[in-house]
Amino acid sequence: MKYLKTIPYIIIIALTFSCNTIQAQAPKAVQSAFENxxxxxxxxxxxxxxxxxxxxxxxxKGEKYRxxxxPNGQWIETESSISKGDLPKAIKAVxxxxxxxxxxxxxxxxxxxSKGTFYDVEFKRKGKNKDVEFRANGNIIN
Structure with missing residues (x-):
């Protein structure tokens, strides 16, 4: 019974180790491409x-990015979250x-x-949400 008190600590240590492992698992080519x-x-x-x-x-600069x-290190895309107020007027109109x-x-x-610069707006739907991709001029690209 004494060991039951230590289980939460063991779980925290295991989770910390597993999070560090995820970071360390990015291949060298991916890490190098990111650094470049x-x-x-x-x-x-x-x-x-x-x-x-x-x-x-x-x-x-304080902004979060993804x-x-x-797996071979080729850059696919970079995203950052923005607010509705940051959308171009043309997209707001559509x-x-x-x-x-x-x-x-x-x-x-x-x-x-592959697609250049665009805005990805996600709308709530039953089941799977719907993503609509817009150019700054309001054109829908997907």
Whole structure:
């Protein structure tokens, strides 16, 4: 029974170790690509997503970012969360016209290797939320 009191401490130590292991598991090619893309940002938190890509979570000038890299180190995209007030007027107008009854759950500003720069607006839906990608001029790209 004395050992039951130590179980929470063992769990905390195990979780701390496993979080550090996740960060250390990013391949050298991924870490190198991150360092080249974001010089001076040498302490990201790494996660592996469901597609097998690596996500670096980091801050620049107080803003939170997530950069995605393929397992071979190719940069895919970088995202940062923004507020509805930060959306360009053209996007706000399209949302007001086409999605006025929808609830926004998240908005991200995205720079992508394949799609360029866009805004990803997530609307709440039953089951899986719906993401709509916009150019700054209000054009929908997905």
């Amino acid at each position: 893309k974001y010089p001076g940002e040498n302490d990201p938190d790494w996660e592996k997503d469901s597609n097998g890509n690596y996500e670096a979570h980091f801050k620049q 950069a995605d890299f393929s 949302i007001k016209d086409k999605y006025k009854d929808e609830t926004i759950t998240e908005i991200e500003y995205v720079t992508s290797a």
